[in-house]
Amino acid sequence: xxxxxxxxxxxxxxxxxxxxxxxxxxxxxxxxxxxxxxxxxxxxxxxxxxxxxxxxxxxxxxxxxxxxxxxxxxxxxxxxxxxxxxxxxxxxxxxxxxxxxxxxxxxxxxxxxxxxxxxxxxxxxxxxxxxxxxxxxxxxxxxxxxxxxxxxxxxxxxxxxxxxxxxxxxxxxxxxxxxxxxxxxxxxxxxxxxxxxxxxxxxxxxxxxxxxxxxxxxxxxxxxxxxxxxxxxxxxxxxxxxxxxxxxxxxxxxxxxxxxxxxxxxxxxxxxxxxxxxxxxxxxxxxxxxxxxxxxxxxxxxxx
Amino acid sequence: xxxxxxxxxxxxxxxxxxxxxxxxxxxxxxxxxxxxxxxxxxxxxxxxxxxxxxxxxxxxxxxxxxxxxxxxxxxxxxxxxxxxxxxxxxxxxxxxxxxxxxxxxxxxxxxxxxxxxxxxxxxxxxxxxxxxxxxxxxxxxxxxxxxxxxxxxxxxxxxxxxxxxxxxxxxxxxxxxxxxxxxxxxxxxxxxxxxxxxxxxxxxxxxxxxxxxxxxxxxxxxxxxxxxxxxxxxxxxxxxxxxxxxxx
Amino acid sequence: xxxxxxxxxxxxxxxxxxxxxxxxxxxxxxxxxxxxxxxxxxxxxxxxxxxxxxxxxxxxxxxxxxxxxxxxxxxxxxxxxxxxxxxxxxxxxxxxxxxxxxxxxxxxxxxxxxxxxxxxxxxxxxxxxxxxxxxxxxxxxxxxxxxxxxxxxxxxxxxxxxxxxxxxxxxxxxxxxxxxxxxxxxxxxxxxxxxxxxxxxxxxxxxxxxxxxxxxxxxxx
Numbered sequence: 001x002x003x004x005x006x007x008x009x010x011x012x013x014x015x016x017x018x019x020x021x022x023x024x025x026x027x028x029x030x031x032x033x034x035x036x037x038x039x040x041x042x043x044x045x046x047x048x049x050x051x052x053x054x055x056x057x058x059x060x061x062x063x064x065x066x067x068x069x070x071x072x073x074x075x076x077x078x079x080x081x082x083x084x085x086x087x088x089x090x091x092x093x094x095x096x097x098x099x100x101x102x103x104x105x106x107x108x109x110x111x112x113x114x115x116x117x118x119x120x121x122x123x124x125x126x127x128x129x130x131x132x133x134x135x136x137x138x139x140x141x142x143x144x145x146x147x148x149x150x151x152x153x154x155x156x157x158x159x160x161x162x163x164x165x166x167x168x169x170x171x172x173x174x175x176x177x178x179x180x181x182x183x184x185x186x187x188x189x190x191x192x193x194x195x196x197x198x199x200x201x202x203x204x205x206x207x208x209x210x211x212x213x214x215x216x217x218x219x220x221x222x223x224x225x226x227x228x229x230x231x232x233x234x235x236x237x238x239x240x241x242x243x244x245x246x247x248x249x250x251x252x253x254x255x256x257x258x259x260x261x262x263x264x265x266x267x268x269x270x271x272x273x274x275x276x277x278x279x280x281x282x283x284x285x286x287x288x289x290x291x292x293x294x295x296x297x298x299x300x301x302x303x304x
Numbered sequence: 305x306x307x308x309x310x311x312x313x314x315x316x317x318x319x320x321x322x323x324x325x326x327x328x329x330x331x332x333x334x335x336x337x338x339x340x341x342x343x344x345x346x347x348x349x350x351x352x353x354x355x356x357x358x359x360x361x362x363x364x365x366x367x368x369x370x371x372x373x374x375x376x377x378x379x380x381x382x383x384x385x386x387x388x389x390x391x392x393x394x395x396x397x398x399x400x401x402x403x404x405x406x407x408x409x410x411x412x413x414x415x416x417x418x419x420x421x422x423x424x425x426x427x428x429x430x431x432x433x434x435x436x437x438x439x440x441x442x443x444x445x446x447x448x449x450x451x452x453x454x455x456x457x458x459x460x461x462x463x464x465x466x467x468x469x470x471x472x473x474x475x476x477x478x479x480x481x482x483x484x485x486x487x488x489x490x491x492x493x494x495x496x497x498x499x500x501x502x503x504x505x506x507x508x509x510x511x512x513x514x515x516x517x518x519x520x521x522x523x524x525x526x527x528x529x530x531x532x533x534x535x536x537x538x539x540x541x542x543x544x545x546x547x548x549x550x551x552x
Numbered sequence: 553x554x555x556x557x558x559x560x561x562x563x564x565x566x567x568x569x570x571x572x573x574x575x576x577x578x579x580x581x582x583x584x585x586x587x588x589x590x591x592x593x594x595x596x597x598x599x600x601x602x603x604x605x606x607x608x609x610x611x612x613x614x615x616x617x618x619x620x621x622x623x624x625x626x627x628x629x630x631x632x633x634x635x636x637x638x639x640x641x642x643x644x645x646x647x648x649x650x651x652x653x654x655x656x657x658x659x660x661x662x663x664x665x666x667x668x669x670x671x672x673x674x675x676x677x678x679x680x681x682x683x684x685x686x687x688x689x690x691x692x693x694x695x696x697x698x699x700x701x702x703x704x705x706x707x708x709x710x711x712x713x714x715x716x717x718x719x720x721x722x723x724x725x726x727x728x729x730x731x732x733x734x735x736x737x738x739x740x741x742x743x744x745x746x747x748x749x750x751x752x753x754x755x756x757x758x759x760x761x762x763x764x765x766x767x768x769x770x771x772x773x
Contacts, residue, residue: 034638042643047724047734048734054738055734056738058564060564060567091643091644092644092724092726094723096507097625097723097724099510100506100512100625104626104627104630105629105642106644106647122510123510155406160504160507166319169320170319170320174321180411181410183494183496184494185494188734188737188738189737192390192737192742196394196405197401197402198410198413215738276738277740374758374761375754377757377761378715378754378757378758378761379715379750379753379754379757380715381715382718382721383718383746383753384750386733386746387746387747391746394743481614485614485615485616485617487616488616488618489618489719491618492618492722499618499619502619503622512626513630516622516623516626516627519619520619523614523616523619524611524614524615526614527613528610
């Protein structure tokens with residue numbers, strides 16, 4: 001109860017800053033200044049992070065849960081800068097390129113499936129969390145994999161540049177499990193390794209695993225198993241040290257949370273048929289996510 | 305500017321086991337060399353065979369070699385690699401497919417795909433060099449060998465090829481160096497060769513300038529070293545008076 | 553194998569092909585211009601300039617294109633920021649194009665240099681005897697002949713670049729290969745789309761190389 005009143009107070013404060021925007025316009029700095037001057041914003045998105053940010057039916061237009069939230073931010077920026085004609089450019093990123101591209105100024109705002117953690121906080125700034133996942137395993141039901149312990153000496157795939165890759169490599173070294181770890185370029189390729197039998201299991205964020213499953217030839221053959229190795233909060237990334245921009249981003253996301261619009265967006269991507277195969281992920285909102293929406297935070301899961 | 309330079313990064317722990325970043329580069333270089341050398345052996349053997357085939361007086365045999373060269377030269381290396389890595393294993397008979405995908409270490413299966421891919425890709429280029437070398441030799445040599453009672457295989461192995469190879473050392477050298485550079489595509493199928501290790505270092509440590517600078521230096525040194533080595537070999541085996549014929 | 557899904561995907565693949573062709577054409581143009589400039593420097597009588605150009609060429613010829621693409625993708629915006637002090641939006645396309653131009657220039661330089669050297673020395677002497685200075689004799693006498701002589705080689709290198717553009721896959725640019733791969737992946741038919749991509753690349757490169765051979769016979773001086 002206290003936390004939700006607190007968040008309301010934050011929202012009101014943010015709304016107040018939004019309303020006083022014209023007064024600030026003269027002294028824009030950083031990303032907002034760049035957006036105002038160029039009349040365009042570059043959004044970072046993924047190509048195969050189903051259902052967060054990916055190419056659905058149209059191979060030049062990303063869609064997804066995170067992407068919808070990202071567009072909410074764009075709307076807020078349009079208002080704040082009084083730029084109804086703001087041009088949106090898209091720049092696809094991969095797990096490996098997303099951080100350097102945000103740092104080096106190519107991408108202004110990346111919303112996909114990026115875990116907020118302390119290490120990355122040194123390199124970029126995160127928005128308030130937009131999702132919470134656990135890192136688990138996807139395996140064929142018949143493969144006899146129920147938990148990480150079953151993977152000793154086996155081939156396991158994960159996506160290069162993700163927190164799962166790091167966790168898996170560390171687990172392998174620490175517990176001397178003798179796993180052969182394949183680091184694929186993106187989630188689509190990881191799943192290809194799994195589906196073609198090269199790997200016995202695919203370690204990744206559970207929501208993404210459900211997304212990959214929806215893509216499978218026979219989604220019923222697969223299941224997500226294993227004790228979560230970590231809980232992770234996704235955030236949108238932006239360049240470090242730009243509080244004015246971060247305020248707009250956080251404000252837009254928090255407003256979407258508080259108005260309840262986020263529930264409709266969640267439903268659309270997790271509880272209804274989604275492109276490209278019109279499958280339903282049937283992934284009800286977790287208690288962790290409900291909590292995150294009630295009390296938005298830009299801290300990582302380990303910091304809470 | 306929020307970039308923290310740290311040239312000491314290579315001696316810092318990666319956070320995985322007791323490895324430091326430099327270990328990753330050493331492992332990566334090892335894979336790069338292993339890919340290039342074995343790929344080169346395949347390329348040289350197959351390329352020589354194809355080069356000979358293109359020059360023999362038989363339309364069908366020459367036609368086969370020509371077709372090979374056209375196919376392997378006109379499809380991008382990366383597409384070929386994806387075909388070898390993603391498609392070909394699925395076409396193998398079931399037991400072999402399972403062995404390749406599940407029993408083999410994934411690094412080994414990726415390695416085999418890359419080596420075969422680069423070997424066959426480079427063979428098409430070697431073939432053209434060998435053919436050029438053979439055709440650069442005076443026609444009289446073949447005629448003279450026939451007159452001495454040599455049969456065609458003997459003419460190739462004793463007369464034409466030994467000379468042709470010496471003429472084409474410079475272009476062969478550049479193909480040899482190319483295979484080292486081309487081996488970097490292996491990073492795209494998850495084999496942890498030099499470029500992949502560089503990317504991983506950049507990503508784990510966030511010191512991307514340092515990582516890429518070191519990688520560039522390694523490739524540059526490797527390339528220069530091999531070039532000098534090949535020049536020495538070229539001088540050793542030079543046939544006086546022959547270089548003028550085909551040497552470019 | 554079921555190739556029926558390719559037809560509805562063609563518009564998206566065509567967009568990818570346009571990007572590939574754009575990269576190639578702009579890469580060749582930029583590469584030839586920079587390469588010619590480098591060749592001039594390499595052939596100049598100034599030792600410093602000649603050495604600098606030679607170092608450039610040796611440097612880019614000894615590292616993999618894939619490394620250059622990745623390197624530039626991360627580094628170019630950083631460097632621009634150091635220079636201009638501002639975030640300059642530079643997308644994957646621009647950074648890949650810069651990488652191709654700088655990399656290919658090293659190769660084009662060598663082709664142009666060989667082309668110039670193949671034009672008899674006497675011609676330069678003759679031009680100078682007619683009172684032309686060095687730039688004039690290069691521009692009016694040597695280069696026109698040299699370019700005619702090296703056109704086939706330049707075109708061959710362009711075909712190689714056409715194939716090499718597929719390496720932008722590594723930075724996620726939606727060229728023809730990446731568009732095919734991405735489409736095939738999302739509808740679960742990666743094999744079919746990969747084979748299709750291979751066939752298209754083959755057809756284009758093969759047809760182009762036949763044209764070059766034809767041209768080579770006609771252009772022979």
